[in-house]
Amino acid sequence: xxxxxxxxxxxxxxxxxxxxxKFVVLVQSSLPSSLLTIYAHHQCxxxxxxxxxxxxxxxxxxxxxxxxxxxxxxxxxxxxAMGLLWSLKPVPxxxxxxxxxxxxxxxxxxxxxxxxxxxxxxxxxxxVPLASVEVERWYMAPGVRRILVTEDGLTATLFLPSGPGPFxxxxxxxxxxxxxxxxxxxxLASHGIATMALDYLTCKYTMETGKIVQQDYFExxxxxxxxxxxxxxxxIAMLGLSLGTSVTLKMAAYSQVMKLRCAVCISGSHxxxxxxxxxxxLDYFCKNSGNIRITKGNEVVLRDLLLPIPTELSLKVxxxxxxxxxxxxxxxxxxxxxxxxxxxxxxxxxAQAGNSHLLTLLSYPNAGHLIEPPYTPHVRASLFRxxxxxxxxxxxxxxxxxxxxxxxxxxxxxxxxxxRKNLYGDVKTGASSLSNL
Amino acid sequence: xxxxxxxxxxxxxxxxVKAMGQLSHxxxxxxxxxCRKLAGFHRLTVRWKSNTRPAPILMAAPVRALIDEQISxxxxxxxxxxxxxxxxxxxxxxxxxxxxxxxxxxxxSGALSLTRDPSVGGSYLGCExxxxxWSMQPAxxxxxxxxxxxxxxxxxxxxxxxxxxxHVSPSEGQSTELAAxxxxxxxxxxxxxxxxxxxxxxxxTLFIPPGPGPFxxxxxxxxxxxxxxEYRSSLLxxxxxxxFHLLQDHPQVVSDRVGxxxxxxxxxxxxxxxxxxxxxxxxxxxxxxxAGSTVPLxxxxxxxEQFESFQKYWNFDDEGRVIFKEVSLPANILPxxxxxxxxxxxxxxxxxxxxxxxxxxxENADLIEESLRSASKGHLFTRLSYPGAGHLIEPPYSPNARASMWSIKPKKLITMWGGHxxxxxxxxxxxxxxxxxxxxxxLRS
Numbered sequence: 001x002x003x004x005x006x007x008x009x010x011x012x013x014x015x016x017x018x019x020x021x022k023f024v025v026l027v028q029s030s031l032p033s034s035l036l037t038i039y040a041h042h043q044c045x046x047x048x049x050x051x052x053x054x055x056x057x058x059x060x061x062x063x064x065x066x067x068x069x070x071x072x073x074x075x076x077x078x079x080x081a082m083g084l085l086w087s088l089k090p091v092p093x094x095x096x097x098x099x100x101x102x103x104x105x106x107x108x109x110x111x112x113x114x115x116x117x118x119x120x121x122x123x124x125x126x127x128v129p130l131a132s133v134e135v136e137r138w139y140m141a142p143g144v145r146r147i148l149v150t151e152d153g154l155t156a157t158l159f160l161p162s163g164p165g166p167f168x169x170x171x172x173x174x175x176x177x178x179x180x181x182x183x184x185x186x187x188l189a190s191h192g193i194a195t196m197a198l199d200y201l202t203c204k205y206t207m208e209t210g211k212i213v214q215q216d217y218f219e220x221x222x223x224x225x226x227x228x229x230x231x232x233x234x235x236i237a238m239l240g241l242s243l244g245t246s247v248t249l250k251m252a253a254y255s256q257v258m259k260l261r262c263a264v265c266i267s268g269s270h271x272x273x274x275x276x277x278x279x280x281x282l283d284y285f286c287k288n289s290g291n292i293r294i295t296k297g298n299e300v301v302l303r304d305l306l307l308p309i310p311t312e313l314s315l316k317v318x319x320x321x322x323x324x325x326x327x328x329x330x331x332x333x334x335x336x337x338x339x340x341x342x343x344x345x346x347x348x349x350x351a352q353a354g355n356s357h358l359l360t361l362l363s364y365p366n367a368g369h370l371i372e373p374p375y376t377p378h379v380r381a382s383l384f385r386x387x388x389x390x391x392x393x394x395x396x397x398x399x400x401x402x403x404x405x406x407x408x409x410x411x412x413x414x415x416x417x418x419x420r421k422n423l424y425g426d427v428k429t430g431a432s433s434l435s436n437l
Numbered sequence: 438x439x440x441x442x443x444x445x446x447x448x449x450x451x452x453x454v455k456a457m458g459q460l461s462h463x464x465x466x467x468x469x470x471x472c473r474k475l476a477g478f479h480r481l482t483v484r485w486k487s488n489t490r491p492a493p494i495l496m497a498a499p500v501r502a503l504i505d506e507q508i509s510x511x512x513x514x515x516x517x518x519x520x521x522x523x524x525x526x527x528x529x530x531x532x533x534x535x536x537x538x539x540x541x542x543x544x545x546s547g548a549l550s551l552t553r554d555p556s557v558g559g560s561y562l563g564c565e566x567x568x569x570x571w572s573m574q575p576a577x578x579x580x581x582x583x584x585x586x587x588x589x590x591x592x593x594x595x596x597x598x599x600x601x602x603x604h605v606s607p608s609e610g611q612s613t614e615l616a617a618x619x620x621x622x623x624x625x626x627x628x629x630x631x632x633x634x635x636x637x638x639x640x641x642t643l644f645i646p647p648g649p650g651p652f653x654x655x656x657x658x659x660x661x662x663x664x665x666x667e668y669r670s671s672l673l674x675x676x677x678x679x680x681f682h683l684l685q686d687h688p689q690v691v692s693d694r695v696g697x698x699x700x701x702x703x704x705x706x707x708x709x710x711x712x713x714x715x716x717x718x719x720x721x722x723x724x725x726x727x728a729g730s731t732v733p734l735x736x737x738x739x740x741x742e743q744f745e746s747f748q749k750y751w752n753f754d755d756e757g758r759v760i761f762k763e764v765s766l767p768a769n770i771l772p773x774x775x776x777x778x779x780x781x782x783x784x785x786x787x788x789x790x791x792x793x794x795x796x797x798x799x800e801n802a803d804l805i806e807e808s809l810r811s812a813s814k815g816h817l818f819t820r821l822s823y824p825g826a827g828h829l830i831e832p833p834y835s836p837n838a839r840a841s842m843w844s845i846k847p848k849k850l851i852t853m854w855g856g857h858x859x860x861x862x863x864x865x866x867x868x869x870x871x872x873x874x875x876x877x878x879x880l881r882s
Contacts, residue, residue, distance in 0.1 A: 007652075007653060007691075007694075007880075007881040009881070010648070013506075014499040014501070014502065014506070015503070015626045015627055016499070016501035016502075016621075016623070016627065017499060017501070018500065021498075021499070029881055029882075110627070112628075112647075114648075128649060129648065129649050130649075131648045131649070132628075132647055132648035132649060133626070133627075133628060133646075133647050133648065134626075134627040134628030134647050135627065136501070136627050138501070141500045141618075141619070142500060142501065142595065142619040142620065142621045143597070143617070143618065143619025162597075162617045162618055162619045163492065163495065163599070163614070163615075163616045163617030163618070164492065164614045164615070164616070164617065165491075165492055166491055166492055167491055167492065168491050190500075192494045192496075232489075232490075232491045234489055235491055423491065424491055424494065424513070424514045425514075
């Protein structure tokens with residue numbers, strides 16, 4: 001056995017990080033100028049394995065620094081500090097259509113990072129590694145409290161940051177897949193925002209009655225946050241992705257109860273019957289189902305359901321009425337919703353109405369529909385159970401991995417700045433709080 | 438073939454090495470004088486808690502750290518230039534409450550950064566990014582004579598850090614908490630395996646780093662406090678060394694890359710082991726330990742008789758606290774009870790706390806160095822010497838116990854370890870970094 005190789009050092013700092021934190025992966029004490037493969041492996045809660053790998057050449061001291069050195073091959077190339085996470089893909093032989101989503105936010109995502117000799121592309125399990133470490137990635141910071149909410153007919157989870165508060169609040173909505181998805185809310189709470197993830201499609205009410213919730217369900221959620229002793233009632237925001245955008249825009253523009261401090265809409269549209277709510281929205285999508293396309297690979301493309309963008313004002317939320325700042329985040333390669341066209345139309349409507357100053361538009365070329373927290377592995381398509389048809393289909397989300405991953409990182413950073421500015425900053429920007437004295 | 442190593446930055450993010458000579462001065466940032474001028478503001482009533490403003494934010498990064506990693510603590514959205522107190526508290530494994538606090542001023546943007554701003558009062562003064570941790574003391578009302586030592590290394594210390602209104606002493610009366618953050622400090626990295634060893638009269642714990650191995654290894658020996666102290670070993674394993682309390686032969690250990698580290702009496706045991714024929718450690722690190730013993734060892738395994746029976750060298754201070762320093766003074770040790778240092782064949786790093794009240798570290802360091810030089814082995818010796826540091830040179834950012842409970846029966850006895858908070862903290866930080874570099878050089882190349 002080559003004794004020298006036995007002492008190769010691999011380190012990842014921090015070894016326990018939040019999912020949106022960067023890490024530094026370092027190899028030291030390998031042979032100088034040697035070919036190395038750095039390999040990442042993660043097993044999901046559902047048992048599926050994901051992996052990523054990159055090819056490096058160590059320098060004259062036998063070191064590789066993933067944040068500074070160039071990968072010359074693998075699941076990513078170039079200088080990519082976090083490539084080992086965002087380029088994770090299901091291992092060969094996996095069931096098609098997988099998507100990585102953390103269910104239990106109170107336990108970390110475990111990733112094993114290993115270094116091998118040579119430039120390998122397969123057969124990792126059969127190779128003797130040089131060194132290996134384990135890394136924890138957490139959605140939830142210590143001290144964040146997770147509280148299940150069932151009062152007032154809600155199906156929700158509230159995440160409260162550490163400390164006495166009061167905290168700004170946020171309602172967090174996902175899309176047409178339903179379920180109670182907690183991870184983004186846990187992460188936002190780790191950044192100081194009391195965030196409530198809300199299930200509005202498969203909630204207790206719907207499961208028991210078969211009926212879709214109405215506007216008042218969301219207003220109830222808002223009021224719950226308002227009256228919570230740790231939440232600052234005047235600073236509540238709403239964040240929606242996909243179908244969640246439709247709800248967010250509707251509430252932001254028309255609700256008499258919700259006075260949102262700001263809203264963030266990801267990968268969605270303002271196109272919906274203005275008179276009516278979720279049920280009517282879903283019926284409207286159904287009506288246009290003739291626009292659904294199937295690709296050669298049997299992937300379902302839903303983006304044309306809302307195209308062309310209607311001219312009738314009865315079919316789109318009047319964003320000219322908005323009185324709070326709005327951030328729109330869209331991927332220009334979104335194959336699931338016509339997010340780009342909708343964003344352009346919304347921009348035009350706001351310009352006409354004179355409230356453009358409220359709009360922040362982040363538009364990412366070659367990013368797809370699923371704009372998730374940073375370093376979440378990109379999937380161009382995955383199995384999706386549509387709530388209407390109850391069928392599982394392979395939905396095409398779109399996006400090219402590299403650009404999509406960059407978009408996730410950039411969008412998240414800007415989203416946090418936007419939320420912080422609107423939820424924490426003073427109403428008068430730049431106002432000195434010496435005026436309090 | 439020797440491979441040149443770059444500085445082992447992998448172990449430490451922002452190790453700040455303090456110049457020993459500056460230890461007696463308070464290092465203040467230039468804008469401290471500005472804060473002083475604006476101090477008048479804090480006498481006006483500033484309404485902090487309101488129903489229209491969210492609470493300020495307090496953040497720590499990383500929020501789950503290894504013990505030897507620096508944590509950066511910052512505050513935002515505070516009223517400008519206003520006085521605040523940062524208060525840290527945690528429970529030891531025994532349930533005792535330990536705490537620290539420091540007084541700061543928010544800057545002109547309402548921000549606070551413990552890596553940049555100076556403390557103007559409290560448990561420490563000046564710019565001390567990790568001051569909240571190493572300055573922790575038992576809270577008022579806790580048992581006397583406590584020393585902070587983690588028993589269960591598989592769980593973290595959970596530290597609650599609060600931002601309080603004004604410059605207050607948290608334990609004295611009411612204070613308003615404005616914000617809080619919780620940080621975890623771990624002695625063990627993910628994937629490090631802990632294996633209990635109990636064989637052939639040897640009791641110990643083996644910590645194996647994650648990965649295929651085999652690994653260089655360290656034998657970790659403590660002093661007279663007795664019991665099995667695992668925390669340094671688990672931390673060293675987290676830095677890539679398999680640490681264990683017994684000899685090698687383990688299949689995951691590279692047998693010719695085993696070092697030994699010994700503190701206090703453990704240092705003496707280490708030197709005994711290292712000078713035995715047939716034993717060739719790769720390197721040794723001795724901390725504040727003697728090269729000989731007044732206490733004869735009852736057998737070759739290093740068991741001792743009652744330490745207490747050699748009380749003639751004990752001294753007592755005005756408060757009746759025992760100082761063991763002279764027990765290990767070379768002049769008080771019989772020549773035949775010294776280790777045969779001329780037999781040493783491996784590098785030895787010896788670390789001295791110059792305010793050590795428990796062992797005659799300086800005198801023993803001198804003796805070891807002199808003995809090695811006489812045997813033409815002076816090149817094996819490296820000394821690190823820290824003014825103001827005491828006996829218990831532990832992993833960085835650990836609070837120093839200047840004194841702690843030694844025994845309860847037959848009567849309560851507190852022993853002096855020595856060391857002053859600031860210099861001792863600086864010594865721990867610097868020594869740890871140098872120890873890791875030394876181990877890397879001697880166990881990996």
